Amino acid sequence: MFSKHHTHGRSDSFNARYRAGKSTGRSMKRSFQDHLGDSRRTERETRPEGVPNARTLTSPVITICVGPEKRLFAAHEEILCMSPVFADVCRGQFFESPDTHSKTISLPEEQPEVFSCVLEYLYKGDYYPRLLHNRRRNTWELENEANDMDVDGTEKGDATIVDQATGNVILKDTAVYCAAERYSLSGLKRLALRKQGLQSGIQCSTILASARYAYAHTPDTDSKLRAHYLALIIRCRSTFKRSGTMQMEMEQGGKLFFDLFVAMCNYIDDLTDACKSPRSA
Known part of the structure; x- marks a missing residue:
């Protein structure tokens, strides 16, 4: 029911969307949830994601069966229905059936670690590790940021998961972003992208595997995660x-590396133009 995005062809606006180094984020001085509130009016939910109210917590509980091992999760119906996708599923499965024991959603291709983050976000407005605002420095940082790396300098387990389809180690935030795309949760997409931008010390193999995952699970119109x-x-x-x-990945080819080639050409063009332009007095 929740299919992956498989897109082909190159967008005409590719050069404009993938000009490397020109999409810097604006620093935020409010909480992340306050910032998201301004743009959520375009989404289906009538209140902010991750902010339960009394009515929500007394709504029926739905069982979600996730992954090939059928790991079970439980969520209040109105919490789950903050996702337009789940809202449509709930209407189709439940509203015409008087059997309250049949309220189960099956997600056989979803990863439990990823869905757990989605559910935590719907209830709390964030997922572990939380995104915190350092008021003194006016910067964003991840909870327990000082402990994000293992003693040998490799990425800590909190930052990565194993893609169950390929067995590759990928960044958890990338998987969460793609899940947010599937469930139409634009606020979660922005949160996951900002968190991913704070990761450091990630191995090349993990970055490349995550990039391939992003390309496989996002449409060509997505200019955020791919860029x-x-x-x-x-x-x-x-x-x-x-x-x-990197050499092995390049030899395998794929749209990722064509996009990378165009982005690098744009980057070189930008440097060339900067060198040619006269300096201001």
């Missing part, structure tokens, strides 16, 4: 140039 990976690889090009994993 994030293109710009990240360009910024870290000296490291990727020495990476055997």
